[in-house]
Amino acid sequence: MGVATTMRAVRITAHGGPEVIELATVPVPAPGAGEVLVEVAAVALNNTDVWTRQGAYGLPGDPEALSGWRGPIGFPRIQGADVSGRIAAVGAGVDEGLVGRRVVVDPAVYDGEGPDANPVGLMGSERDGGYAEYVTAPEERIHDVTESPLTDDQLAALPIAYGTALGMIERGRLREGETALVSGASGGVGLALVQIARARGAKVVAISSGPKIDAVREAGAHEVVDRGRDIAGQVRAAAPEGIDVALDVVAGELVGEGLPLLREGGRWVIAGALGGYGVAFDVRRLYLHNAQVIGSAMHTPTHFALLMDLARQGGIRPVVAATFPLEQAARAQEELTRRDHVGKIVMCP
Numbered sequence: 001m002g003v004a005t006t007m008r009a010v011r012i013t014a015h016g017g018p019e020v021i022e023l024a025t026v027p028v029p030a031p032g033a034g035e036v037l038v039e040v041a042a043v044a045l046n047n048t049d050v051w052t053r054q055g056a057y058g059l060p061g062d063p064e065a066l067s068g069w070r071g072p073i074g075f076p077r078i079q080g081a082d083v084s085g086r087i088a089a090v091g092a093g094v095d096e097g098l099v100g101r102r103v104v105v106d107p108a109v110y111d112g113e114g115p116d117a118n119p120v121g122l123m124g125s126e127r128d129g130g131y132a133e134y135v136t137a138p139e140e141r142i143h144d145v146t147e148s149p150l151t152d153d154q155l156a157a158l159p160i161a162y163g164t165a166l167g168m169i170e171r172g173r174l175r176e177g178e179t180a181l182v183s184g185a186s187g188g189v190g191l192a193l194v195q196i197a198r199a200r201g202a203k204v205v206a207i208s209s210g211p212k213i214d215a216v217r218e219a220g221a222h223e224v225v226d227r228g229r230d231i232a233g234q235v236r237a238a239a240p241e242g243i244d245v246a247l248d249v250v251a252g253e254l255v256g257e258g259l260p261l262l263r264e265g266g267r268w269v270i271a272g273a274l275g276g277y278g279v280a281f282d283v284r285r286l287y288l289h290n291a292q293v294i295g296s297a298m299h300t301p302t303h304f305a306l307l308m309d310l311a312r313q314g315g316i317r318p319v320v321a322a323t324f325p326l327e328q329a330a331r332a333q334e335e336l337t338r339r340d341h342v343g344k345i346v347m348c349p
């Protein structure tokens with residue numbers, strides 16, 4: 001069966017509001033040497049899609065500058081970092097036998113070859129992504145999950161949310177029997193943090209809000225506190241032993257408020273700034289307790305390989321909150337920013 005020559009794709013033409021999102025018919029990209037062409041079965045949305053579209057990342061020295069997460073990006077850009085699908089064709093030097101395999105794409109562009117390389121680019125930002133019927137990716141970023149019990153939607157939910165969560169948990173060195181605090185716990189990354197931390201044997205104290213609290217508890221949190229009330233007081237009551245590792249995608253005031261809750265040698269891992277990027281805290285609460293604040297961007301190749309093992313074993317079950325057709329990308333992003341959902345929003349081209 002041949003591959004079509006054109007495809008539907010959703011791309012952004014500039015930084016801006018939903019009006020910069022356009023549905024276009026574009027040529028199917030040709031896989032280059034060492035690359036594969038993936039027919040997209042499902043693409044999950046992330047907060048980074050919205051921030052990239054808005055240009056909300058700022059630049060060093062200019063926090064208000066319109067920018068992608070690593071600096072300026074090229075337009076038009078097809079968004080979408082989270083892809084599951086099937087290999088439709090391969091480029092020069094790639095085994096033809098891969099055609100038809102069910103895969104998840106590691107969306108990271110790394111700064112080197114090694115297993116602990118850092119992500120410095122992202123599919124859907126520095127290269128075209130999966131808001132489309134087809135996407136290309138380097139062969140070494142493709143993970144065969146043909147045998148996984150997870151659905152295509154669930155597989156698409158994994159790369160950014162679960163990759164970021166696993167990266168945070170690994171960088172924070174969370175161990176069995178320790179107590180973890182998870183912020184933004186009903187979101188894509190937050191729910192992944194709850195599930196993975198719980199599966200690791202940690203006691204999980206989650207922060208969420210309103211009607212989403214029950215769903216967070218169902219996902220595996222031992223205790224859920226309401227961010228609408230005194231967070232520190234509630235966490236102290238839920239975890240009188242103190243927090244070993246905070247897994248935080250909210251930052252803002254939570255950092256200053258939360259640092260004194262850490263035990264000796266505790267780790268505060270930050271991977272997002274939904275509550276504000278300007279953070280003030282009393283450094284005495286840091287150095288007097290040998291605590292660490294750790295920044296965490298996505299995952300390394302080692303983290304991603306661990307995640308794909310979990311996917312093949314069905315060791316985690318991502319929650320899919322809603323699915324949309326590709327044509328409704330703007331609506332899907334709007335739904336994401338409304339934050340009434342629990343889990344991942346997915347589009348099916």
Ligand SMILES: NC(=O)c1ccc[n+]([C@@H]2O[C@H](COP(=O)([O-])OP(=O)(O)OC[C@H]3O[C@@H](n4cnc5c(N)ncnc54)[C@H](OP(=O)(O)O)[C@@H]3O)[C@@H](O)[C@H]2O)c1
Pocket residue numbers: 046047048051160161164183184185186187188189190207208209212227249250270271272273274275296297298299336339343
């Ligand atoms: N560093 C990285 O590599 C990386 C990767 C992925 C995402 N991120 C970042 O991590 C953050 C979360 O991403 P996501 O995709 O999980 O987002 P999401 O699915 O939209 O979920 C975020 C959750 O955070 C809570 N929240 C929202 N606004 C808040 C506020 N002002 N104060 C406190 N809590 C708030 C809400 O949960 P409740 O109502 O239950 O509290 C919401 O459901 C974003 O900042 C994103 O850019 C970073």
